[in-house]
Amino acid sequence: MVIAQDLMARDLIQRDVSLRTFNTFGVEARAALFARIGSLRDLQQVLVDPRVIDAPRLVLGGGSNILFTRNFDGCVLKVDIPGLQREDHGAFSLVSVGAGENWHAIVERLVDDDVPGLENLALIPGSVGAAPIQNIGAYGVELAERFHSLQTWSIDSGLLQTLNSEDCRFGYRDSVFKHEPGLRLIVSVTFALPRDWNPVTGYVDVENELRRRQITKPKPRDVFDAVVAIRKRKLPDPALIGNAGSFFKNPVVSRQQRTELIERHPSLVSYDIGGGRYKLAAGWLIDACGMKGAVRGRAAVFERQALVLVNLGGATGAEVLALAREVQDVVRVRFGIELEPEPRIV
Ligand SMILES: Cc1cc2nc3c(=O)[nH]c(=O)nc-3n(C[C@H](O)[C@H](O)[C@H](O)COP(=O)(O)OP(=O)(O)OC[C@H]3O[C@@H](n4cnc5c(N)ncnc54)[C@H](O)[C@@H]3O)c2cc1C
The missing domain is CATH 3.90.78.10 (UDP-N-acetylenolpyruvoylglucosamine reductase, C-terminal domain)
Structure with a gap:
């Protein structure tokens, strides 16, 4: 049993991996060990691997909010946990999303499925699991305003915990996680999206873009498209620069x-x-x-x-x-x- 588990863990762990394509700055750095984490089971297996037990660990999502200035002499845990579930609870839709899902793809899918609320945060690169880390925000909306809870795995104690908004201590581009990097891996995030949707268009850029498009009563897709257009004009595309x-x-x-x-x-x-x-x-x-x-x-x-x-x-x-x-x-x-x-x- 121990041998079988060890063999499976060895399959997940790669040695001496270039991180250049795993960070949007596109800078070179090498990870001594690298493992893709597609499930809690993967995580448990990797963390008990003798090479990883005492090694430093770095949790990585889409690499869009990180700057590597050196090689990482430990194990990079690249979060690839998938999944999306939705339940309607009175005035809210509760949407639970796997940490490895791409943020923008989820925002677009929810808009298309008529579960709006995150459209002002469209086109922010990265993963769903990293979004609470700095309480991502853009164009008048912060993640904290649409947040219900999240599940974390304590890397040291191996405990799965559910944290609510208060536990996460969200602030401006801030949360409890920013002050304790590496202690927990966010496994999934649950959003509370009001079913009675109201557009957030007070931000001057959004207002101007909708006016330019002659939209007076925006639908969720209109806000989404406006935000995407503004961001494409203003920000460099990491795929190019x-x-x-x-x-x-x-x-x-x-x-x-x-x-x-x-x-x-x-x-x-x-x-x-x-x-x-x-x-x-x-x-x-x-x-x-x-x-x-x-x-x-x-x-x-x-x-x-x-x-x-x-x-x-x-x-x-x-x-x-x-x-x-x-x-x-x-x-x-x-x-x-x-x-x-x-x-x-x-
Ligand atoms: C062009 C561009 C535009 C951007 N615009 C915005 C913006 O408008 N607003 C904004 O707030 N941000 C913005 N960002 C920053 C970035 O996209 C976000 O911070 C995003 O949430 C980072 O996600 P990621 O998966 O790439 O995180 P990563 O860069 O992989 O990781 C960032 C941090 O989170 C930790 N982490 C990642 N995943 C997990 C997990 N599952 N569990 C625990 N810790 C984890 C990492 O260890 C690291 O400390 C922008 C970035 C780019 C490149």
């Missing part, structure tokens, strides 16, 4: 800090987020420092959106990281603000 979307979070400052900044920089872009706090547009700060379009070797600040760092072709993760540090330095010197990277840096 390596990137991880926004590289920095928008910094949040107090009212007093904002007032002082505006005195010195009257065109500063900021949003009132309540409680005397203001979110600053990190892209504006970077642009104001003259860094938009800056090229350093094979890494660059994207010429159309200063918040995005790109791999022009053949860049190493270290080159991208050096550029990120330079951006942080110039913004700190000019504005006294610390930009925080959004992707995980390995």
Whole structure:
């Protein structure tokens, strides 16, 4: 029995695997061990493998929010767990999705199946299991607003747990998982989608796009199409130019800090987020420092959106990281603000 289990685990584990095609920056890094996890059974088998037991582990989805700056001397657990189930519960449809499903494909499928609610989050790359990690958000909607619960596997204790919204401690591009990387693997996520759907079109880009299309009473598919069109215009396609979307979070400052900044920089872009706090547009700060379009070797600040760092072709993760540090330095010197990277840096 032990021998049979060991043989199966050995089938799942590969040695010395290139991660270049497993991260949207397209940077080279090698994993000493690599296993595709298609089920809880796969996970259990891999975690008891003698080569993996004491090795560092890294959970990987679509690799669209991660920057590899070195080889990974442990086991990469590439989450491929499939599945989608739906139940109607009163005012909500509860939709449970396997962590390995592609986020955008699920959003589109739900819109097509008349279970809307996630359409503002269309075209965000990556997997469903990674979406709660930074509480993905775009165009006026955050995952937390459509979240019901998730199942995690504790990598150390081997316990399967269901966590609700409170347990996940969602914040702006933040959750409990961001502060304890590697402790848990998200197996599935359940969304609560209101059956009485109302479009979220307050975001100025969405509003303008719908107006341009002469749509006054948008259906879910209209919002989906509008978001997809806006994103295609604004953001670089990782299939063509390596990137991880926004590289920095928008910094949040107090009212007093904002007032002082505006005195010195009257065109500063900021949003009132309540409680005397203001979110600053990190892209504006970077642009104001003259860094938009800056090229350093094979890494660059994207010429159309200063918040995005790109791999022009053949860049190493270290080159991208050096550029990120330079951006942080110039913004700190000019504005006294610390930009925080959004992707995980390995
Ligand atoms: C062009 C582009 C546009 C983007 N736009 C947005 C946007 O509008 N809004 C936004 O919020 N993000 C955006 N992103 C960032 C990214 O798409 C999201 O953060 C996405 O959720 C990452 O998914 P992933 O599967 O690729 O995660 P990965 O990059 O594989 O992993 C990210 C982190 O999550 C962990 N992780 C992954 N899967 C699991 C799991 N099953 N269990 C536990 N931990 C896990 C990893 O260990 C890592 O720490 C964009 C990225 C790109 C490239």
